[in-house]
Amino acid sequence: MASRFSFTVTATDGRARTGEVRMRRGAIRTPAFMPVGTAATVKAMRPEEVRAAGADIILGNTYHLMLRPGAERVARLGGLHGFMGWDRPILTDSGGYQVMSLSELTKVTEEGVSFKSHLDGTRHMISPERSIEVQRLLGSDIVMQFDQLVPTTAPLSDQQAAMERSIRWARRSREEFDRGGTHAAGAALFGIQQGALDEDLRRASADGLREIGFDGYAVGGLAVGERQDAMLACLDYAPEQLPADRPRYLMGVGKPDDIVEAVRRGIDMFDCVLPTRSGRTGQAFTADGPLNLRNARFGEDLEPIEPGCPCPACTTYSRAYVHHLVRSGEILGAMLMTQHNIWFYQRLMQDLRDAIGAGRVDPHAASFLDRYRARGATAA
Amino acid sequence: MASRFSFTVTATDGRARTGEVRMRRGAIRTPAFMPVGTAATVKAMRPEEVRAAGADIILGNTYHLMLRPGAERVARLGGLHGFMGWDRPILTDSGGYQVMSLSELTKVTEEGVSFKSHLDGTRHMISPERSIEVQRLLGSDIVMQFDQLVPTTAPLSDQQAAMERSIRWARRSREEFDRGGTHAAGAALFGIQQGALDEDLRRASADGLREIGFDGYAVGGLAVGERQDAMLACLDYAPEQLPADRPRYLMGVGKPDDIVEAVRRGIDMFDCVLPTRSGRTGQAFTADGPLNLRNARFGEDLEPIEPGCPCPACTTYSRAYVHHLVRSGEILGAMLMTQHNIWFYQRLMQDLRDAIGAGRVDPHAASFLDRYRARGATAA
Numbered sequence: 103m104a105s106r107f108s109f110t111v112t113a114t115d116g117r118a119r120t121g122e123v124r125m126r127r128g129a130i131r132t133p134a135f136m137p138v139g140t141a142a143t144v145k146a147m148r149p150e151e152v153r154a155a156g157a158d159i160i161l162g163n164t165y166h167l168m169l170r171p172g173a174e175r176v177a178r179l180g181g182l183h184g185f186m187g188w189d190r191p192i193l194t195d196s197g198g199y200q201v202m203s204l205s206e207l208t209k210v211t212e213e214g215v216s217f218k219s220h221l222d223g224t225r226h227m228i229s230p231e232r233s234i235e236v237q238r239l240l241g242s243d244i245v246m247q248f249d250q251l252v253p254t255t256a257p258l259s260d261q262q263a264a265m266e267r268s269i270r271w272a273r274r275s276r277e278e279f280d281r282g283g284t285h286a287a288g289a290a291l292f293g294i295q296q297g298a299l300d301e302d303l304r305r306a307s308a309d310g311l312r313e314i315g316f317d318g319y320a321v322g323g324l325a326v327g328e329r330q331d332a333m334l335a336c337l338d339y340a341p342e343q344l345p346a347d348r349p350r351y352l353m354g355v356g357k358p359d360d361i362v363e364a365v366r367r368g369i370d371m372f373d374c375v376l377p378t379r380s381g382r383t384g385q386a387f388t389a390d391g392p393l394n395l396r397n398a399r400f401g402e403d404l405e406p407i408e409p410g411c412p413c414p415a416c417t418t419y420s421r422a423y424v425h426h427l428v429r430s431g432e433i434l435g436a437m438l439m440t441q442h443n444i445w446f447y448q449r450l451m452q453d454l455r456d457a458i459g460a461g462r463v464d465p466h467a468a469s470f471l472d473r474y475r476a477r478g479a480t481a482a
Numbered sequence: 483m484a485s486r487f488s489f490t491v492t493a494t495d496g497r498a499r500t501g502e503v504r505m506r507r508g509a510i511r512t513p514a515f516m517p518v519g520t521a522a523t524v525k526a527m528r529p530e531e532v533r534a535a536g537a538d539i540i541l542g543n544t545y546h547l548m549l550r551p552g553a554e555r556v557a558r559l560g561g562l563h564g565f566m567g568w569d570r571p572i573l574t575d576s577g578g579y580q581v582m583s584l585s586e587l588t589k590v591t592e593e594g595v596s597f598k599s600h601l602d603g604t605r606h607m608i609s610p611e612r613s614i615e616v617q618r619l620l621g622s623d624i625v626m627q628f629d630q631l632v633p634t635t636a637p638l639s640d641q642q643a644a645m646e647r648s649i650r651w652a653r654r655s656r657e658e659f660d661r662g663g664t665h666a667a668g669a670a671l672f673g674i675q676q677g678a679l680d681e682d683l684r685r686a687s688a689d690g691l692r693e694i695g696f697d698g699y700a701v702g703g704l705a706v707g708e709r710q711d712a713m714l715a716c717l718d719y720a721p722e723q724l725p726a727d728r729p730r731y732l733m734g735v736g737k738p739d740d741i742v743e744a745v746r747r748g749i750d751m752f753d754c755v756l757p758t759r760s761g762r763t764g765q766a767f768t769a770d771g772p773l774n775l776r777n778a779r780f781g782e783d784l785e786p787i788e789p790g791c792p793c794p795a796c797t798t799y800s801r802a803y804v805h806h807l808v809r810s811g812e813i814l815g816a817m818l819m820t821q822h823n824i825w826f827y828q829r830l831m832q833d834l835r836d837a838i839g840a841g842r843v844d845p846h847a848a849s850f851l852d853r854y855r856a857r858g859a860t861a862a
Contacts, residue, residue: 142806146813171781171806178782179802187798382813401551402558418567422559426522426551433526433762433813 107290107317109349113459117342117368120458123318123349125243126288127183128190130158132349132370133454135361135447136193138378141166142176142186145378146433146440149188155413155441156448159191159244161373164236165200169219169226173239181241193244193373196233196275196294199322199354202251210250212267230274238285245285246320247275249294254328258300265296265303268322269310276314290317292351295344298323299336308343318349321369325354334363341368358387358450359474362467365454377443382436384428387446391474395439400425407438413445487670487697489729493839497722497748500838503698503729505623506668507563508570510538512729512750513834515741515827516573518758521546522556522566525758526813526820529568535793535821536828539571539624541753544616545580549599549606553619561621573624573753576613576655576674579702579734582631590630592647610654618665625665626700627655629674634708638680645676645683648702649690656694670697672731675724678703679716688723698729701749705734714743721748738767738830739854742847745834757823762816764808767826771854775819780805787818793825 109132111121123130137144137152140163144152152160162182167173179185182192198215202208205217205226214229228236233248249268252260272293279291293311297303311319321340324333333355341350351371352364361372377387384396388408393400395407406416407424415424415438427435457466489512491501503510517524517532520543524532532540542562547553559565562572578595582588585597585606594609608616613628629648632640652673659671673691677683691699701720704713713735721730731751732744741752757767764776768788773780775787786796787804795804795818807815837846 141810141812142803143812143814146817148814148817170810171802175782175802179784179800185800185803185806187803402555404559420559420565422551422555423522423565423567426565430521430550432521432523433816434523434528436813437526437528437817 106288109318109347111347113461115458115461115463116366118366118454118458118463119368119370120455121370125191125290126286127192127243128158130191130371131451131455133361133365133451133458134158134371135451136161136371136373137444137447138163138373138375139186139188139192140375141170142182144440144444146382146436147378147444149186151414151441152188152444153190155444156452157444159193160188162192162194162240162242163200164194164197164233164240164246165204165228167194167240168197168228168236169221173236177239177241183241191243192241193292194237194240194242194246195353196246196248197228197236198233198246198249198294199251201228212270214248215250230271231278234275234278238289241286243289244318245279245289245291247272247291247293247316249296249322251296251323251326252298254298254323254326256298258298258303261296261298261300262303265298265307266310268294268296269307269314272311272316273314276316292316292318292320294320294322294353295340296323297340299328299332301336301339304336304340305343308340312345316348318351318371319344320351320353322353324352325356325360325374330360330363333360334367337364337367337369358447359471361450362454362470365458366463366467377447378440381440381443384435384439386439387443389470389473391476395421395424395428397425407442408446411442411445411449413442415439415442415445486668489698489727491727493841495838495841495843496746498746498834498838498843499748499750500835501750505571505670506666507572507623508538510571510751511831511835513741513745513831513838514538514751515831516541516751516753517824517827518543518753518755519566519568519572520755521550522562524820524824526762526816527758527824529566531794531821532568532824533570535824536832537570537824539573540568542572542574542620542622543577543580544574544613544620545577545584545608547574547620548577548608548616549601553616557619557621563621571623572621573672574617574620574622574626575733576626576628577608577616578613578626578629578674579631581608592650594628595630610651611658614655614658618669621666622669624670624672624698625659627652627671627673627696629676629702631676631703631706632678634678634703634706636678638678638683641676641678641680642683645678645687646690648674648676649687649694652691652696653694656696672696672698672700674700674702674733675720676703677720679708679712681716681719684716684720685723688720692725696728698731698751699724700731700733702733704732705736705740705754710737710740710743713740714747717744717747717749738827739851741827741830742834742850745838746843746847757827758820761820761823764815764819766804766819767823769850769853771856775801775804775808777805787822788826791822791825791829793822795819795822795825
């Protein structure tokens with residue numbers, strides 16, 4: 103791998119670590135939260151606003167982009183970065199998750215997954231090779247292997263079969279990625295650990311991936327409906343099964359308290375639609391737990407969304423105004439709420455990085471979780 | 483009237499004039515276009531973006547705001563300016579138009595109009611006194627008299643009756659406005675000329691208003707479905723029936739070519755939902771006429787929405803990207819299209835001001851209209 107991708111851990115605190123990924127398009131401070139830009143846009147935000155919030159990297163969805171506007175089209179237009187006006191790193195998922203959760207008439211074979219588009223019913227195929235090709239066409243900086251997911255409620259034998267197939271697909275993803283010249287210099291490839299909530303399957307998956315070798319490793323198959331305690335029990339062993347000198351990415355997670363708990367267990371990277379999606383429905387994240395700004399009690403509240411928050415929404419507007427916008431279905435409501443939530447998530451990560459650097463991640467986490475959960479349960 | 487409101491005409495060219503309104507919250511360069519902020523937001527834009535586009539003043543809708551969030555609530559929260567974060571002048575309409583076009587079970591008497599809210603079916607009443615009170619509670623800078631509208635297709639006798647009632651309501655609006663201390667110093671009151679497409683009714687209306695005396699005068703009852711040539715024929719006489727030393731405001735107009743024609747006929751102020759509403763549906767205004775960015779031919783077009791346009795949307799993004807956003811129903815599509823359209827309208831006004839100042843409004847208008855109409859018919 104002639105890669106300019108590097109990962110440096112600058113401080114550890116228990117299992118938690120803080121550091122920096124360096125790549126061709128910029129550095130990623132870890133632990134990092136990646137705002138989700140599903141369809142080539144972090145919904146309701148301009149790229150410069152996403153950056154101003156502190157994001158070093160965003161995520162794009164292979165499944166969505168291959169269907170619309172199409173990966174070949176994005177490539178003809180110069181790639182995803184220029185298309186959407188974001189010049190820093192972009193991680194693209196492999197489509198493995200969305201193809202199972204969004205598409206119809208899905209058929210899985212050893213070759214890959216064929217499916218009908220949820221947009222127009224056209225038939226498509228994603229294989230490991232096609233997934234890697236699509237991510238290359240998009241111009242992705244961090245490419246994810248194509249993997250197979252089954253529900254955590256499926257029998258252990260199905261979990262094992264899917265995990266083993268994912269290892270075979272990881273190898274094919276690696277081979278396709280390494281084929282000469284298919285990826286621009288400096289792009290990175292991440293493997294994805296599967297194995298549901300079973301420690302032995304997780305270890306077998308990690309060992310299989312490690313043998314192939316990747317720039318980073320994701321913990322996949324979590325945050326798909328299981329209870330938080332089940333997810334955290336898995337995170338008590340899964341991250342440490344992966345190489346310590348590579349970034350560990352917990353896919354699709356999560357709520358602020360999930361993130362704090364996962365960072366304490368050695369996770370370096372996160373993505374989740376929660377701050378953007380919740381913002382569009384009127385839910386604000388705050389240090390005192392989530393607030394539903396639609397609630398009538400905010401109708402004449404002149405405080406900002408979150409007192410003390412330095413984001414442009416909080417320094418300019420009142421809860422009363424945001425309440426009015428959200429109730430009225432105004433686009434500006436989605437804009438302001440999304441902006442606040444992305445700032446909240448980025449500050450959450452900065453605070454965790456600072457706490458790890460200062461060797462006080464446990465008291466910081468305890469203090470954050472006490473406050474977040476105590477009022478959070480009643481605040482909404 | 484102890485008013486700090488003033489209007490200075492700095493240049494005339496034929497019937498067209500350019501100048502400046504000065505008020506407590508800032509100057510308004512005329513001819514001026516006022517973006518519409520119906521529900522305390524210019525939809526899909528932040529106030530600082532509206533200002534950056536060149537807008538000196540925006541419009542708020544009394545009907546919408548009295549129903550949600552409520553005028554008394556806005557007053558308790560400190561007024562519309564602070565509520566929405568816009569510190570420059572705001573003109574509020576009187577609710578006369580919306581109450582007829584949006585509400586249900588409308589009943590008009592000499593006292594005023596009673597109606598059922600289109601939001602929740604609750605019963606409300608707007609009279610001249612209540613309209614002026616609501617506009618005071620909102621903190622409006624330019625307050626419009628309450629008037630009665632009837633369709634332009636109604637019999638002449640109905641037009642005359644409505645025009646005469648509007649004069650009586652103008653006097654009651656004036657009296658309510660002048661009641662000691664009801665309006666902050668420097669707020670202005672505009673009368674509204676009615677009379678449909680009849681020159682004699684228009685003159686009678688203008689004479690009645692002039693006798694009462696207002697800071698400015700609106701031409702009302704146009705742009706409600708009549709053909710452009712009928713509207714322009716009315717504008718050949720209606721503005722000149724109004725005092726030359728006061729600003730003339732053509733309510734609810736309009737398309738770029740309507741505005742150019744109306745400026746040539748002596749109109750100083752405009753408002754219209756077209757640039758914002760069209761932006762949300764994918765229609766861009768350009769010097770070559772409107773473009774529908776949903777059209778498949780823009781799918782790989784790397785030009786900006788309008789080549790040469792200095793707006794942030796055009797200097798950053800391609801038609802191909804905006805096409806993708808609009809097709810995908812993304813909020814950012816509405817944001818970028820609205821921003822471009824508001825910039826287009828503000829540049830349209832600046833170009834008209836410059837042309838009048840240089841004594842070349844007729845060749846400028848002819849050149850603009852030739853280009854706008856020639857390709858406009860086929861561009862969408």
